Amino acid sequence: MSLFYEDIRIGERFTTPRHRITEADIGAFCRLTRDHHPLHTDADYAREAGFPGIIAHGLYGLALMEGLKTELHLYDESSIASLGWDKVRFLKPLLAGDEVHVQMDFTARRESKGRGVVTEAVRLLRGDEVVIDAEHVSLIRMRG
Template sequence: MNLFYEDVELGTSHTTPDHRITEADIADFCRLTRDHHPLHTDAEYARDAGFPGIIVHGLYGLSLMEGLKTELHLYDESSIASLGWDKVRFLKPLVAGDVIHVEMDFTAKRESKGRGIVTEAVRLLRGDEVVIDAEHVSLIRKRG
């Protein structure tokens, strides 16, 4: 699937395949971002803070939302830029072993200088439970 501005229908929903988070994923994100807070590296510290073990960085969860959404191939030939993430809420912690997926809906669209701006409601879910809720705005090409 490859959507251009004209193809986007408000209310349309898309769901990604599942993805399992691993301890190695969390460690890799720590290394890449230089965020080695003990909540993400020390299971005992995380347990003392009330979690079952080390937790996923909120920003890693947000990054996964974009990555999983990209695997849908909605904008392979039409994407110009991400204009930003708004209304981001980290609702529940994620831990290694959690299986997640993304659900997204098109909520708004408008033309801008010969291109299109599309707004998506995006949710990261563990089963039926929303873990991260956000809004994403994309700049995409029009046909022709």
């Protein structure tokens, strides 16, 4: 399935499959981004800071949100560009072992120079608990 601008329905909701976060995932993100802060690498340090163990980077969670959303294949044939993430809030820590999924709702759409601008409310959830809340704006093709 690939959604074009004309297919977007405000209020329509999509939910991704679940993904389990591992210590290896967090370590790979550390290496990729060169962010080796001890909150992400040292369980004792993280516990002293009030967490049960190492925590994932907030930006790892945000990137994972985009990846999980991509697995829905909503824009395989219609995506032009991400125009940005807004109103990003890291509400709860992401921990190794957490099982998360994304819930996304279309909240706005408008035409712009023969293309569509679509706004999505995107949430990363651990069960029913919102871990990250954000707004994403995409530029997508129109069918015509």
